[in-house]
Amino acid sequence: MPFLDHLEELRWRILWSVLSIIIAAIFGFWLVWRFNVLELLVDPIRVVYDDPDLKLQYLAPGDAFFVTLKLGIYTGVIMAFPILAYHVWSFLSPALEKREKRAIVPALYLGMVLFVGGMALAYFAAVPVTLEFFKAFQAESLNAQLEINKTLGWIVKMLLAFGAVFELPIVIMILSVIGLVTPKFLRSKRRHAIVGITILASVITPGDVLVLTVMMMIPLVFLYELGIWLSVIIYRAKDKRREELEKELEPDPTPPTGSVEVSEPPRHEE
Numbered sequence: 001m002p003f004l005d006h007l008e009e010l011r012w013r014i015l016w017s018v019l020s021i022i023i024a025a026i027f028g029f030w031l032v033w034r035f036n037v038l039e040l041l042v043d044p045i046r047v048v049y050d051d052p053d054l055k056l057q058y059l060a061p062g063d064a065f066f067v068t069l070k071l072g073i074y075t076g077v078i079m080a081f082p083i084l085a086y087h088v089w090s091f092l093s094p095a096l097e098k099r100e101k102r103a104i105v106p107a108l109y110l111g112m113v114l115f116v117g118g119m120a121l122a123y124f125a126a127v128p129v130t131l132e133f134f135k136a137f138q139a140e141s142l143n144a145q146l147e148i149n150k151t152l153g154w155i156v157k158m159l160l161a162f163g164a165v166f167e168l169p170i171v172i173m174i175l176s177v178i179g180l181v182t183p184k185f186l187r188s189k190r191r192h193a194i195v196g197i198t199i200l201a202s203v204i205t206p207g208d209v210l211v212l213t214v215m216m217m218i219p220l221v222f223l224y225e226l227g228i229w230l231s232v233i234i235y236r237a238k239d240k241r242r243e244e245l246e247k248e249l250e251p252d253p254t255p256p257t258g259s260v261e262v263s264e265p266p267r268h269e270e
Contacts, residue, residue: 013087017080024080029072037071041155044123045146048131056148067148074156081112111170114223118166119159121219127158129212161204165220172227176234183231186224193224 031037046054058064085108135144175181186193201216 010091013091017084017087020080020083021076023076024083025073025076028075028079029069031075032068032071037075038067038152041152044127044155045131045151048128048135049144054146056146056151058148063148067152070152107170107173111167114166114170115163118162118164118219121166121215122159122162125215126162126212127155129215130158133212162216165200165204165216166223168220168223169227169230172224173230173234176231181231183228183235186228186231190224194221197221197224 042054042056045056046052058067089108172181172186176183197217197220198213201213201220204216
C-alpha cells in the first residue's frame, strides 16, 4: 500500500477499536450494576478485617456512580480485548512472514491466559497478604475508614500489575521472533534477570518483603525460564527453516535429464 493508504487503514482501525471499547464499556457497566461486581473486590477486605458487614466509605454524592462507571470501563476493555487484538493483528500481519505469524498468533491466546492467571494470584494471595500487613500498623491508635476511590484504585492497580508482569514469556517470545534476543543471551543473563525480578517484585508488592515479594518472585522466575524454553523452540524452527533454504539453494549435482556425456577420444600409443 502507499503511505497514505496505510494511514487511512490505521485511522479506521483506531475508530473501530474505540467504538468497540465504548460499546463493551456500556455493556460492562450493566454487568457491574446487574451482578454487583464491586462485592467481589470488597470481599477480600471483609475477610481481612473480619467484618462481613463492612462497607467502604464515599465522600461525594457522585462517587458511587463514578466507581461503577470505572468498573464498567475496566470490564469493557477486558471484553473488547479480542476485538482490539484482531485490529492490531490485521494492521501488522501483512508486514510479517508466515513463520512469524505462526509464532505470534498462539502468543496472543497464551498472553490472555497468563494475564488472567496473574490477576487471580493477586486477588487470592497478594491482596489479602498486603492488607494484613497494612492492617497491623498502629492498630491500637488508628481506626480504618476505607474510602472507595483510593481503596478500589489500589486493588485494581495490584490486579493489573500482576497481570502485566505475567506477560514476561510473551515479551521474550516476540523478541525472539524478531531476533532481538537468543536463548544463549537469556541464559547468560539469568542472574541479572533474577536481580531485576527481585527489584520489580519489591516495587510492585508493597508490604511484607519476606512473604509477598517471594510470592511474586517465584512465578516470575518460572515464567522467565518458560520464556527461555519458548525462545529455544523459536530458534530451532529458524534453524530448520535456514537448513531447508540452504538445501533449496544448493546446485543439483546430477546432470539434467536428456543430456549426453561427451567422452574424450581414446589415445593411441605410437
